[in-house]
Amino acid sequence: MRDAPSQIRTPRTGELVAAKLRKRIITGDLRDGDEIPPEPELLAEFGVSRPSIRDAFRILETEGLIRIRRGRFGGATVLRPNAQSAAYHLGLALQAEGTTMADLAEARGLLEPLCAALCAGHAERERIADELDAVIDSSDPSAGDSSDFTADALRFHTAIVDRCGSTTLRLLAGALESVWGSQERRWALEARDAGRYPSVEDQRAVNRAHRAVVRHIRAGRAEQAQRAMAAHLHTSQTYVSPGEIAVDVVTQPAG
Template sequence: MAERGAGAIRNGPRRLNTPTVAEAIASELRARILDGDLTDGAELPTEAVLLEQFPASRPSLREAFRILETEGLLSVRRGKRGGTVISHPTADTAAYHVGLLVHSRGTTLEDLATARHLLEPLCAELAARRRDHVSVGRELGALSAAEAEQLDDGVAFTTRASEFHERLVMAAGNETLQILAGILESIWNTQELSWAQSAVDEGKYPAVKLRRDAVRAHQRISQAIEAGDPDEAVRVTRAHLKATSRYVAAHGGRVRILDDYGGRRHRTS
């Protein structure tokens, strides 16, 4: 009997997965979209043009379109001005799909808040370490001033506060962290805005004094970043998140992807 070597195939020949024609076309178009060769918001070339580039049948080409549409990279526009529009990925599109995952797993809002408490203070720290920390801090300070003008409107105030936190995440200066924390922030903000609307309708939105406390916390975060003090930026951000996220976590129980959230996945800016 021949001795079997370490690299011998034990269970017969390995079956290789060969992509279908549609998958191969989708792969090529996907690469063009992600590499920027196909511009965001532009129309995909017509079927006639693409059939000259890809020796395939119309059904295969249309199946490739469907694959990319499910990935959010293409959207079909119906009617007289119909066409297939290119959509580059955004934090919102990614957040939508991650949101589906956490919703399906029954993730609690408290669990989501804990993850946010870990990532957002890190963003504040990196923002304070940037060379342009002064201008970054001043920009965040201007956003906190805009919040102060909405103290009497709970939903508008929550919207402005969400904008502050989104900008704080983007101020990290590390693109990978911005994407990951931005996805988390987008999911959280959707839950928070839903809570705000319910709290206002039920007369349970936090008192104006607490809203002023939130504005002051945002101002202190901005000042710490402007001063280039990462330790203070982390400390104030962490304390602020702990003080404010409990309202949302206590209200909703679990993360849910809401009807009004779905539309955000098509945003391109």
């Protein structure tokens, strides 16, 4: 008995146009912030209808690859994919799964120490250490201000990830870091308003822990850098992820 023939769907014209524009964005032919060619140019290039061009734009907008400006001065701007854009979709998936902050903290506690170890093994670890020290230096004056200190502390962790030297790990850990950061900023506002934000001495202890990680990176001690980062995260993340609080990327923090 012969199998029933499978149905092969013919792509819509808009999907084909979207595929061509998507390739230009991913390959760098259209760079972040570039304007997509105006509609008359696209009509002439692809020989399709206006609805097909608009369908292609809707597809790319849904994928987060362009931002559309509507109205008289409308158009579309390229949004090149990065860790931050991936983070939003990751955050939605985590929230849909009912992921807890403790679970998120555990994953961060595995990936970020590995990034610190890679920084210590990097051929340019001296330069990396200088840049990380500069980030910590900028956060010392912000001790006592919950909003500024939280932002500066998160910037240090992002810098570790960004400089690890592995593109795949940088994107994976960077997306995770971005999700965590959105949750920590919300926690900081709530803790400030409730009068339970960590003390200035606790904040300075965070910077001392950061400097210890950097010293190991500068000296090329990968294993020690990894352990120091893991210990720091184990201590600091307990402020933000107590109990079974769920990840929430949909609710916007107030204030």
